[in-house]
Amino acid sequence: MDEKQLLLKAQEGDIESFENVLSTYQNYIYNVIYRIVDVKEDALDLTQETFIKAYINLKKFRGNSEFKTWLYRIAVNVSLDFIRKKKGVEEQLEEISDFRTPEDIFDDKVTRKIIIDELNKLKSEYKIVLILRDIEGLTYNEIAKITNTNIGTVKSRISRARNILKENLKKIPGFINAVEERG
Incomplete structure (x- = not known):
């Protein structure tokens, strides 16, 4: 089966077809995320989060772009959200360390x-x-x-x-x- 057929089956709820498509892109997505966040463990977690979001939103994928491009966009957004949250936590920690008694x-x-x-x-x-x-x-x-x-x-x-x-x-x-x- 080609990717389009697998995606159609996955959109109908076939998890195995979805996993087959993802296996094609797993290393690619991990590498993209790793280049953004630069921490191996975070990249692994964010790769999983990307795949979960892709599965949840799979019915929204219309095929107007390649699946790889759509997945890439999700991965970048997940990574940027992570960086924003992490930066926010670091700023909060800085504020706490600057706390005056x-x-x-x-x-x-x-x-x-x-x-x-x-x-x-x-x-x-x-x-x-x-x-x-x-x-x-x-x-x-x-x-x-x-x-x-x-x-x-x-x-x-x-x-x-x-x-x-x-x-x-x-x-x-x-x-x-x-x-x-x-x-």
């Missing part, structure tokens, strides 16, 4: 409060440029316009403010080491 959040709030308290102790000329640059993200030109000073003065005030802030934070017992340990 309440202690981490509390530590960040305490750190932020300490820095703000020390920032508030700076002279206003230093505090303003540091806030505009490091918190607001403004450029040196923008800061110079806002403070009505030249860029050189802005750069030197920012540098001086950072050094003063750093020195003041070093004076707080264990603060710099705790911040560095958390990364």
